[in-house]
Amino acid sequence: MDLLPEWLDQSLLSWLREDIPYLDPAGIVIDSSHHMTAVARAKASGIIAGLPVAERVYKLLGIHFSTDLEDGDPVTKGTEIYCVQGKASKILRAERLSLNLLTHLSGIATITRRATEILEKQGVRTRVAATRKTLPGLRNLQKYAVIIGGGYPHRFGLSEVVMLKDNHLRLLKNLQQAINQIKSRMGPFVPVEVEASNLEDARIAANAGADIIMLDNFGSALAKNAAMVLKEEFPSLTIEVSGNITLENLQEYAHNSIDYISMGSLTHSAKSLDISCKFE
Amino acid sequence: MDLLPEWLDQSLLSWLREDIPYLDPAGIVIDSSHHMTAVARAKASGIIAGLPVAERVYKLLGIHFSTDLEDGDPVTKGTEIYCVQGKASKILRAERLSLNLLTHLSGIATITRRATEILEKQGVRTRVAATRKTLPGLRNLQKYAVIIGGGYPHRFGLSEVVMLKDNHLRLLKNLQQAINQIKSRMGPFVPVEVEASNLEDARIAANAGADIIMLDNFGSALAKNAAMVLKEEFPSLTIEVSGNITLENLQEYAHNSIDYISMGSLTHSAKSLDISCKFE
Amino acid sequence: MDLLPEWLDQSLLSWLREDIPYLDPAGIVIDSSHHMTAVARAKASGIIAGLPVAERVYKLLGIHFSTDLEDGDPVTKGTEIYCVQGKASKILRAERLSLNLLTHLSGIATITRRATEILEKQGVRTRVAATRKTLPGLRNLQKYAVIIGGGYPHRFGLSEVVMLKDNHLRLLKNLQQAINQIKSRMGPFVPVEVEASNLEDARIAANAGADIIMLDNFGSALAKNAAMVLKEEFPSLTIEVSGNITLENLQEYAHNSIDYISMGSLTHSAKSLDISCKFE
């Protein structure tokens, strides 16, 4: 999968600048002509994500990068993640940024995979999805890691999907008219999702033309029931469930009428996957 | 405390762009002339951090922001965090970025405060500190949140402190000469820290002129003992302890000979503090 | 409608820089303390688009801007478009950029409105749509102008809609599998559109799960017929028609089975609407 845009290099350079705003005084004693090999290894089990990003960091500093893995591969303690060869001073300078990205993205992929497996074990088609609760500047990479982990990225921003949430709904006099206006202006490319806090509101929204209904904070029993009722009435409707869903209670929401369950914690609270890089 | 630089606005604008790369189609139905009030409330307990950042996000969109809190204040479920007033379409557009920042930074401050309290209960002067294991683009804000939580920020990047870690040490023939070279070039403004994996190496590094010794992966008993020995021999030496230290085993490391304990998890794996914002 | 993102100011500043890379030597003789009023008037008939953009240009230079119009309003020769008041040197400096944007966007809105009216006169629900054939750096503004003119913006970029065109199709062994893979990864947020050069291919694509079929270069008779056949077989399918469609032959394509007709010329070859700005 070649999903990452070319302009990522601009972000990587600005993140390298964050680490060295002025000079790198370690360069006083680290001979840049010294060629070395370094190997990164997992220090815990998980799903790797971000290898092409780490590779680009090293490439920006002229370091050769190789790996036998692909994003999405499982790793365990000791698995060799990648091997880099080049000038010692450059390897040392690229190390932290590449690891900070790789450990963070792998952490997201790992928890997403775990959530995905919980649902798969229930034998349902329900999927997990990320939210817009991402860390600023990292949204496309975090969503990428969710995809690698087997989750849906959900909308990336406000431009491509309109979601009418509780705050929006308080401002709208007529939901149907609002949805019509959006579709009349934007055409079929911008799906409209509506948040509902009870079945009745969900039904109103579906009737008003919503493409997706988000059942917010229904609890598992009501969510499953509402999803079933809605799917029967509106077969082409997409059903999202959200609100206080964790790895612990996720399986209670598994149901074929629920298309996906969104969890902000995939991106805003993921534990990083420990990886270290040592000269060989 | 007025620590945040003015250029932060440039980052905020680029993060707003991440959320709306093109247009905001919700603006088709949300009347920008509609003036509203919205209130953000904590949905869990913790330490608030990032209020001046959230305020700037709203200001960039012309929204009035007020709060009775200051960064570092404790909040519990239901505490009003801030109140904003202005055009409805602008409030909705600023909401996610300001919350993404505030919940993340508060999550960091909260776990840092917890770690700080664990050490304080032991009645020692030992402190916790962050590392360079931060999320790209967010380092100064993450370190800021650590400061708010009562931790030390540790070095912000490679430019202001030289840390000679295991990978560096493998490349150096003569540690003392290396430290001398750095100090001779950079003067007294750039502290030199050396990582040591046993007491003997620590002593060599201290003799070589290191300002700070980082005892890496010593375990609590050996770390405390080594710190004591070193402090006796080198009273002005700063002692850092690091390696697999968690909230669970942190108290074992509390000791007056240890200046601070660095924990990457403060910044790379912090759980965000849940806060939501609703129109009143 | 408040659709334009806040970061637009960064583009505007960089465009002001394009006009004054160094200094503005006219400032030697134009007294900045001289306050003036200037009025912009249409020199031809058309649909105005871009007023909020022009307003922002002036605001960046501290100039007061007022208008009785809204984007989408028709203007004729002599209509007052806007009035600005402020320092003469600043008005002169903002004039060209604001007019370059306003005349270009109004030109796009004008031709889009004309196309829209041609279809409306046929009494069909068919709409016109833009393409990705936009001028670099101006895509969101050009698409905005198309929306103002009554057209659909179509996809803004590669991230939010996958369109499998002839070049893609040559690379895919199995269209159905490809569509499944995309939907399995991206979920229901990323519509998949497939280009077809004949009815048989269109049917294959629809069966494979395409959300939108683009009938490319069918000519009007075949396009209408294919659209009818497809809509009957796949009622929820969206039908786009494209290829050598101009204002002259547009009406031949009007048909209720065709959802929209995309025309690159709306954005890549629009004639600008003449507007000038004079001190009063």
Add this chain to the structure above:
Amino acid sequence: MDLLPEWLDQSLLSWLREDIPYLDPAGIVIDSSHHMTAVARAKASGIIAGLPVAERVYKLLGIHFSTDLEDGDPVTKGTEIYCVQGKASKILRAERLSLNLLTHLSGIATITRRATEILEKQGVRTRVAATRKTLPGLRNLQKYAVIIGGGYPHRFGLSEVVMLKDNHLRLLKNLQQAINQIKSRMGPFVPVEVEASNLEDARIAANAGADIIMLDNFGSALAKNAAMVLKEEFPSLTIEVSGNITLENLQEYAHNSIDYISMGSLTHSAKSLDISCKFE
């Protein structure tokens, strides 16, 4: 001719970002290891301009680019414009930006060439010139295309030439003093042009020291007469004619006393030259 600056790559990257603000989901199904050859061909007749720009877009994505043409060459329907070889996913990603630039710039070069030929047929030295009515962010490329088409670029911005237009003149008490002040400050590097709406004003401006007089909206007969009179009186004066001049009436303005005729339509309303790119 090697006129294009190296920093153009920064603009190209930001334009690639405009097309892929997040990820490229087509990469899910397009194998990046698939190497392909694609050929771009003209679908209409015109003058090609922008080949080095298109080449740079492809180079940024690691694609090999070759062409037998040079900017300024005429093409007709079917002419091979360029051939690219590389990873399929990268070719697809670079295609739209490179074509958007190439078709737009070639459109400008084509109309400029047509205007140039109209004047050449009259056997005069009069030339066409562009204006500052360019599309924001594209000025240097648009002016470049005008040069390729045989026109003068005219001033690129406010910094290098002072043009005192009707709005300026209303603010100046003494034209001669104003011109003297500018020349006294800026030296001989900044030509001063003055707009005149009748022969008397033109003569005053020439006497005041203007290097260039722009005869604005004189109509062809008066313009030619005024140019002749002025050239006789002020032999070293440069004469520009402007105002409602189109390809249709351009030949009426051909006259050896007129140095050049500026036409905003060259850059603000050029029809793009149709070019498409297909895998071979």
Add this chain to the structure above:
Amino acid sequence: MDLLPEWLDQSLLSWLREDIPYLDPAGIVIDSSHHMTAVARAKASGIIAGLPVAERVYKLLGIHFSTDLEDGDPVTKGTEIYCVQGKASKILRAERLSLNLLTHLSGIATITRRATEILEKQGVRTRVAATRKTLPGLRNLQKYAVIIGGGYPHRFGLSEVVMLKDNHLRLLKNLQQAINQIKSRMGPFVPVEVEASNLEDARIAANAGADIIMLDNFGSALAKNAAMVLKEEFPSLTIEVSGNITLENLQEYAHNSIDYISMGSLTHSAKSLDISCKFE
């Protein structure tokens, strides 16, 4: 004079970032609610330049700025340059950048004024001019300071004036043809200057159509003689003299046939004018 472009604020922000890449720890102890007044005073004699730049720095931090001076005014030790009022923490943060700019630009204006006066005392029309030997990122401000000091800015960059120097001339087979090509492409807006190392070459260049001849390293006697000869032969030719000209030998070059004398030292080696800012 209002010469400075609006985008300067972007440079100022990036320069503020250079001073505070992360946080401002002085803000821990400096109360931002503390309002103060600070006054900047000259500590030496010279010509002030850059007041509008300093003002913008303070404005970016919300500080009120006032001054009785204008750029170009002479100051002596103790002269009050400006007064600022606002939050103490912000004044302290803006101080260094505004002074670094003001002292540098005033240094340039001061030496330029001195050079200008040397020539004025000789009663000739000869002027001094800057070169492209400027400090990267500061060219427009440095040239601005030269203008303030009474010098010509000379060309700001490669885009607006072509200067054919010794290195260029070695590559050209036919100077006249080269000049014709440039003028035929660029029109009358781009003056062509040719460097000459002896009178014969200067004459060839003038005959070839050069607008400006730069007599390089002629020494004062030969330079004056060559200028006289050339002016007689080519009355509209502009004559620049350059090469090892200092304040010490400048007066030897004063001659009415020499239009201006360019000195790189005005911008690459100017001594800054000492100014300090203290709380009152």
Add this chain to the structure above:
Amino acid sequence: MDLLPEWLDQSLLSWLREDIPYLDPAGIVIDSSHHMTAVARAKASGIIAGLPVAERVYKLLGIHFSTDLEDGDPVTKGTEIYCVQGKASKILRAERLSLNLLTHLSGIATITRRATEILEKQGVRTRVAATRKTLPGLRNLQKYAVIIGGGYPHRFGLSEVVMLKDNHLRLLKNLQQAINQIKSRMGPFVPVEVEASNLEDARIAANAGADIIMLDNFGSALAKNAAMVLKEEFPSLTIEVSGNITLENLQEYAHNSIDYISMGSLTHSAKSLDISCKFE
């Protein structure tokens, strides 16, 4: 020494843009296919600094760069500094930026070396140091040149060292409390320096916990005496001396109790080292 960060290329590109905001019209006559060799030679004696920066400028334009020198090497009139080979048009375009950087940085290194030698001749350990009086945008390069010349860079910005100067001290009620607060928040990584205008204040500051005392404007006799007294009382204290110290009076300040002498003139008023580059 490999001290320079990778993101420097972004600054270099923006500085190339400063020189060519639009197009490079010299490219009309300079054949880009013409390969040439050019050699840069010193035209005066000094210390070279900035070779890796110059090399990067050329590399950005695809030009091969070679040199026998290293930063810090002495050069005299005629010494070959570097040799470049590549396309003539690119060499000409890179020349000015690379020389502007190299001559400026070498000028700084040269004066720093001179100052360093003055102190070395006195047989003391006192060193010279730069200040924050640098030219905006060039701080890390200017400090780099000071390091090359043998001086200390001093703090690079506000983030890594707190210096409490006269203006700060006026705002603080209790110096000890202020220093404690900073250290309690920032830990041992942020040294605190205090400016003192007499010995008594210096002693108070040292007692309050300052790591560095800056003796400001003491004159040489008082400075040396104060330094001696303070060093005796506070052996680990670092002593900086500053204020009106020039190459002329520098030797009077040489004293083993003074750690370093800071001189703003190293960076704000350095005379550039003359270097020229010619085609061979």
